[in-house]
Amino acid sequence: MASVAGGYLPILLFLGVAMALSTAFVLLPMIVGKFTGASKPYADKLAEYECGFPAFEDSRSQFDVRFYLVAILFIIFDLEAAFLFPWAVALGGIGFAGWAAMMIFLAELGLGYAYAWKKGALDWE
Structure with a gap:
């Protein structure tokens, strides 16, 4: 019985250290x-901002589709870089x-x- 409980001691120590560190990383800042x-x-600290311009009054207002196009293009080229390193x-x-x-992949990416x-x-604009 003591050997079974002793086998869990490293796991309990690991969990204790993890809990202590995560609590410290949350509470200390x-x-x-x-x-x-x-x-x-x-007032300046409490002001909301997004994309470098003041927030709109209505949260359901439409954004220009170019915000989303730029974000999608960024993700595509970021993934391309993630494939190039390995x-x-x-x-x-x-x-x-x-x-x-990879040359075929890069050609397709260049065409896109x-x-x-x-x-x-x-x-x-």
Whole structure:
């Protein structure tokens, strides 16, 4: 019975340390903020902002679709970069087939970029 309970001791210690650290990471910044004056509100701190312009009165107002197009394009090119790094690391092991597959992927991505540019998705007025 003692050996079974002893097997759980490292797990309990790990959970205890994790709980203590997570509690410290939540509570310590709040305590420091109280003492340093970061919690003293004024009008500029309480003002909402989004995308660099003041918020609208109505939360259901429509945004320009270009915000979403730029966000989608950012995600696409961010994912492209996420695919390039592991490919570059494994290039020696995957050979010519892996290189050719990535070149096809980059060509498709370039075509998509050219299409978005031609349609004016990247133009900002």
